[in-house]
Amino acid sequence: MSAVPGKGRFGEFGGQYVAETLMPAVQELEAAWASLAGDEAFEHELQVLLDEYVGRPSRLTLASRLSERFGVRIYLKREDLNHTGAHKINNCLGQALLAKRMGKTRLIAETGAGQHGVATATVAALLNLPCQVYMGAEDVERQALNVFRMKLLGAEVTPVHAGSKTLKDAMNEALRDWVTNVRDTYYLIGSVAGPHPYPEMVRDFQAVIGKEARRQILEKEGRLPDALVACVGGGSNAAGLFSPFEDDVDVRFYGVEAAGEGVATGKHAATLTKGRVGVLHGSKSYVLCSEEGQITEAHSISAGLDYPGVGPEHSFWKDSGRARYLHRTDAQALAALEQLARDEGIICALETAHALAALEVVARDVGSEGLIVLCLSGRGDKDMMTVAKAQGVTI
């Protein structure tokens, strides 16, 4: 159980910091979400889709050579094998089914790298709902392939030219759409961020990762792992992996943020490491901002981690010491991606590569008989142009 003293709060973090116009919609969502507890018909409908459409449960693969390299046993939770290639679809299916149930007739979403946008466009097609995706103009250019995929799936993609033209600005624009079309529109947030109940709801839809991993590791090893590792941008795959282990006090949590060009350079996305407590996009949490409270631009080679905020529950876990947050640079992530490809024959997403790059530290912490589960949150196909460019290769 998480320590949630106030409604929608994780300690001092979380809350509902949105415009009054949106509050009734947020409260309507809160009530609809609460009504799902113990709703077997909903759970069944979602489970069938997770099994038959996404391909769950995802595998828990023993990474032999990686294990040998670090002198511990390392298992990979294979979210990269899901339909659409990442963990994002778990949450999108849950929320889109809820939107239908609430009688909403239109989905909107923000996306950075395009993975959440693609997953939202996918479930919108599956459930026959019109879908509008907001994406920073700069990301539209960097991720042309994902833009094409979303359009192929029938979604409308709107480039956002405001501000820094990246994920945070896409989120602002989605909020503007929502406030304008609040009566019929469902805002499908892709991470454990935003106003309550999103952080809790997205975590619970992603908790399928941790629930499966817990069962699978007990079957394979007969014991719980010593440590869990996942990358943290907004933090949804990490929250999904960690939360089912929250009461297992001997299982250590490691979240890995993007250090970009290095946390000392100012060009990074290490919100928990270098940020301060603030309010952004509906919740109180750590944010990257100036002394005057202006949100600063995040930087990471991985567009999915390129966000100046973080889910409020991670802020709570950081301050309470339940989880430890590390950070890894662009260069370290690239090296880890290459190493995994050669050791295990798996090309992972650049986001995931940050978690892999922290294995050395985690392995040292757990010691030689240690058992580690790492969330392999997504596959790397989308990042091949970026990786090639970083290696100086022209494709």
Added chain:
Amino acid sequence: MSGASLRARLASIAEEGRSALIVYLTEGDPSVKATTPLLAALADAGADVIELGVPFSDPSADGIVIQEAMQRALLAGGGLVASLKAVKDFRALGYDTPIVLFGYYNPIFVRGLERFAKEAAEAGVDALLTVDVPSDELDELYKPLRAHGIGVVPLLAPTSTAERIAEVARFEPSFVYYVSMTGVTGAAFQGAAGGAKRVEMIRKRCGAPIAVGFGIKTAEDARAVAKYADAVVVGSALVRRIADAGSEEAACASVAELTRELRAAMGKG
């Protein structure tokens, strides 16, 4: 200056038998030094209350006109500190036109609530409106503001339920800002139809004067809304004039011109 004096000012305007004109200006647009002269120009032209927008990097409730103004302002060095200084300078010129700081929560939260309340009171700010702090989250901000005599201006919207409307009364608001439509600032005006009944209901439940804003751009719009609102708010239309003006002097003249037109149209009774 204080939340109480702002409320008294609105009451005396109501006694004159007219609606108050509230105008909005983004601090730091087009430059930090232009803000105090612009405030003076608005006050001289007959603005009853001025909302001074504190520039923020992520104005998610604003339309494109104010978004761009905020970006210009941030590039020019605007922000919370500069906003407080502009108010202080405006007061030093002898103006007592009530000022409502209008902004987003993060700059204020990061400043520290107690420190902000103290500095705002010292600068001569009367009240605060934070777009992204609904009544559910307002307590933490309300307490320090109240201790320093700064009023709060809650927002209500077409989607606000009866319970939510009743809820804002406990903050003893200087006035309540009713957002006339679901949308962002500067969107197309959707007409005054249906507004009168809703405003009347809100006024009864909150026991505070009701200002109506969002989308009101012309003298004609203002006249229609003034028939039932205690105050009419015009923002993006003025900000656009500043953007279109070639110089700071031209900006002052242009916003003064629109302010006089609006005041004349709202007239008496």
